[in-house]
Amino acid sequence: VASFIGMAFILAAMIGGVYMNAHVFTDSWKLLLAAAVLMPIGSGLGYLIAYLARLPPRACRTICLETGLQNSTLALAILAFSFPDEETFSKVSVFPLLYSFFLLIDGALLSLLFRYTSRHEVLTDEECTEGEQKCAESATKEAKTAEDLAEKGAVEKASDGV
Secondary structure (H helix, E strand, C coil), X not given: CHHHHHHHHHHHHHHHHHHHCHHHHHCCHXXXXXXXXXXXXXXXXXXXXXXXXXXXXHHHHHHHHHHXXXXXXXXXXXXXXXXXXXXXXXXXXXXXXXXXXXXXXXXXXXXXXXXXXXXXXXXXXXXXXXXXXXHHHHHHHXXXXXXXXXXXXXXXXXXXXX
């Protein structure tokens, strides 16, 4: 219930922000494009580097999210203190506001992607420290995989003998 309330508040803030700052979306297509692709590019590079470092999939996903979710709120706070007059602040805060908008969309899509892909993942013993439920599910998946391999091996052996 609390997560739905939180999502409702985020959605209301997003709609209100878009309505009050509609001019931001008409300023420059280059600014829109940069704000839209910053998180996917950062996330993709974070995942790639973690994967190349041979980190486990869960660590790759964590690094992906952390590198993609840059702190736009911190950027807005720094700008607010650096440019106290409202007119200048409204001009320089366009990019962090646009980035925050796309961050919600890209973050939600990335979370859904990871949720889908992690369902098909077998956990290692080290990753089973979080909870027995996930480990039990992983062990079940692992057992099914072993059974499938055993059946495949039996079929191959039988075909070799024929």
